[in-house]
Amino acid sequence: xxxxxxxxxxxxxAGSPSEAKEGMIAFQQVSKTFESGGKTVEALKDVxxxxxxxxxxxxxxxxxxxxxxxxxxxxxLERPTAGSVIVxxxxxxxxxxxxxxxxxxxxxxxxxQFNLLETKTVFDNVAMPLVLGDTPKKQIRxxxxxxxxxVGLTDKAGSYPNQLSGGQKQRVGIARAxxxxxxxxxxxxxxxxxxxxxxxxxLQLLQRVNKEYNITILMITHEMNVIKEICNRVAVMxxxxxxxxxxxxxxxxxxxTEVARNFVKSVVRDDIPxxxxxxxxxxxxxxxxxxxxxxxxSTGQPMLSQVAKRFNSDVNVLFGSITxxxxxxxxxxxxxxxxxxxxxxxxxxYIQQQNVTVKEIVS
Amino acid sequence: xxxxxxxxxxxxxxxxxxxxxxxVFATVIGLPLGILLVVTRKGHILENSAIFSALNPxxxxxxxxxxxxxxxxxxxxxxxxxxxxxxxxxxxVPLVIYTGPYIAxxxxxSLLEINPGIIEAAEAMGATPLQIIxxxxxxxxxxxxxxxxxxxxxxxxxxxxxxxxxxxxxIGDLAITYGYQRFSTITIVATVIILVVLxxxxxxxxxxxxxxxxxN
Numbered sequence: 096x097x098x099x100x101x102x103x104x105x106x107x108x109a110g111s112p113s114e115a116k117e118g119m120i121a122f123q124q125v126s127k128t129f130e131s132g133g134k135t136v137e138a139l140k141d142v143x144x145x146x147x148x149x150x151x152x153x154x155x156x157x158x159x160x161x162x163x164x165x166x167x168x169x170x171x172l173e174r175p176t177a178g179s180v181i182v183x184x185x186x187x188x189x190x191x192x193x194x195x196x197x198x199x200x201x202x203x204x205x206x207x208q209f210n211l212l213e214t215k216t217v218f219d220n221v222a223m224p225l226v227l228g229d230t231p232k233k234q235i236r237x238x239x240x241x242x243x244x245x246v247g248l249t250d251k252a253g254s255y256p257n258q259l260s261g262g263q264k265q266r267v268g269i270a271r272a273x274x275x276x277x278x279x280x281x282x283x284x285x286x287x288x289x290x291x292x293x294x295x296x297x298l299q300l301l302q303r304v305n306k307e308y309n310i311t312i313l314m315i316t317h318e319m320n321v322i323k324e325i326c327n328r329v330a331v332m333x334x335x336x337x338x339x340x341x342x343x344x345x346x347x348x349x350x351x352t353e354v355a356r357n358f359v360k361s362v363v364r365d366d367i368p369x370x371x372x373x374x375x376x377x378x379x380x381x382x383x384x385x386x387x388x389x390x391x392x393s394t395g396q397p398m399l400s401q402v403a404k405r406f407n408s409d410v411n412v413l414f415g416s417i418t419x420x421x422x423x424x425x426x427x428x429x430x431x432x433x434x435x436x437x438x439x440x441x442x443x444x445y446i447q448q449q450n451v452t453v454k455e456i457v458s
Numbered sequence: 459x460x461x462x463x464x465x466x467x468x469x470x471x472x473x474x475x476x477x478x479x480x481x482v483f484a485t486v487i488g489l490p491l492g493i494l495l496v497v498t499r500k501g502h503i504l505e506n507s508a509i510f511s512a513l514n515p516x517x518x519x520x521x522x523x524x525x526x527x528x529x530x531x532x533x534x535x536x537x538x539x540x541x542x543x544x545x546x547x548x549x550x551v552p553l554v555i556y557t558g559p560y561i562a563x564x565x566x567x568s569l570l571e572i573n574p575g576i577i578e579a580a581e582a583m584g585a586t587p588l589q590i591i592x593x594x595x596x597x598x599x600x601x602x603x604x605x606x607x608x609x610x611x612x613x614x615x616x617x618x619x620x621x622x623x624x625x626x627x628x629i630g631d632l633a634i635t636y637g638y639q640r641f642s643t644i645t646i647v648a649t650v651i652i653l654v655v656l657x658x659x660x661x662x663x664x665x666x667x668x669x670x671x672x673x674n
Contacts (some may be wrong), residue, residue, distance in 0.1 A: 203582075204582040209575075210579040212597070251498065
């Protein structure tokens with residue numbers, strides 16, 4: 096830790112932001128405590144995380160896990176009690192109020208409740224960050240028109256927020272957050288107030304923001320589905336601490352903590368449904384029931400057909416849950432192997448040698 | 459002895475004069491104080507417990523003095539400000555002192571209605587405190603602010619009735635001196651009707667403007 100901190104101090108003043116070797120956002124042993132009614136609440140405990148340039152980085156946790164506080168340390172809506180947050184090579188806590196305001200123009204933010212100005216039109220809402228920066232009117236018009244077309248709301252420029260649906264409001268929020276051409280977008284539960292279909296379309300829009308504008312996105316959510324849909328990296332938070340972090344694929348494939356396992360279960364089922372339990376009970380003793388967990392190219396189907404051909408056994412898929420993570424198939428299969436005992440044993444041995452995790456189920 | 463219509467018009471003029479001039483000054487004093495009461499409180503954009511805890515009790519004290527007492531109590535101050543302690547203009551000073559803190563409280567309540575998320579969004583955009591006040595806080599609560607000023611105006615009309623105590627004149631004074639003290643029922647009825655129309659008109663006007671601004 097001591098060495099790490101020393102390296103940071105050396106790099107940050109000289110390091111050019113574009114190299115971003117230290118990452119776009121680096122949390123260095125960040126802690127935050129609140130005093131509330133004589134009690135001290137530790138909202139963040141020694142959080143160290145790096146968000147690389149171009150990431151869509153998801154932070155997941157239950158409410159009260161500290162993820163919202165963590166997000167707000169990036170634009171100093173919350174000031175850390177200890178540690179530092181380095182954004183694009185700059186240690187925020189060392190900046191003057193004026194410098195901080197200009198850094199904030201480089202960080203867009205969207206909110207669960209959208210936080211649009213109700214008395215202003217869509218156009219004026221999106222224009223607001225530019226108006227604050229005294230941008231010339233003509234430039235504002237061009238930029239806002241471009242952004243409204245990007246989010247698909249050109250025809251709503253003159254509408255007021257209370258005339259829009261939730262999804263449209265969030266699109267306005269996104270356009271507003273992009274107005275000053277930021278390189279970072281912070282998303283505070285941006286889809287949590289939306290229905291699944293709208294969530295999907297907003298997530299796709301965020302993906303476009305990431306790809307087309309090359310904006311690094313740090314998002315917090317309590318929905319694993321959101322992480323699964325668009326994030327490439329994820330951190331799991333519990334009681335103010337990051338308990339697990341890594342690529343989405345790694346965390347999904349091999350969750351280390353109970354809380355991470357629970358989140359993974361919410362999108363990839365690995366428990367056996369009751370109907371299958373009944374089926375298993377009926378088949379007990381007659382065949383071998385196995386559970387295969389696979390990631391990536393070792394998808395179940397070709398392997399299972401191989402097993403059927405080579406070992407003269409019947410392969411029967413009883414239950415399966417397959418999803419895709421970052422373009423990689425990922426899931427569980429519960430399979431029945433039937434045939435004579437020797438064949439089944441050899442088939443099982445064969446499956447064990449493949450690039451999958453396999454386990455016999457004793458129901 | 460009945461009042462002449464000339465007297466009624468004179469009284470109406472005096473009331474309108476006292477109310478409008480007092481309202482302007484009271485707003486000039488009350489609006490910034492109300493804003494200060496909001497932005498200096500704990501957790502707000504210009505948190506400052508010294509200012510907040512100094513301002514808050516002063517406003518409470520001024521608000522708790524009955525107007526008729528205040529009117530008399532500050533006579534030396536009134537003389538200092540307008541050079542006289544008698545007459546319509548002299549009544550304006552206590553009216554301002556009475557209404558200013560009232561407006562401050564009303565403004566405070568209006569501004570507190572804002573969704574805190576809007577302030578957070580403004581801070582995330584890097585808005586300065588002044589920008590937050592004038593581009594977010596006031597525009598977003600303008601409808602409510604207008605209703606607050608409407609309420610204060612109606613309160614002022616009520617207070618001007620007591621201005622007669624320092625020779626301020628006005629509709630209320632007419633009702634007391636002619637209607638009540640000289641048993642002229644017709645004067646009472648006429649002045650009450652005038653006051654009802656005045657109050658109703660101001661309230662309706664306030665409602666129309668507020669609705670227009672709130673966009674619903």
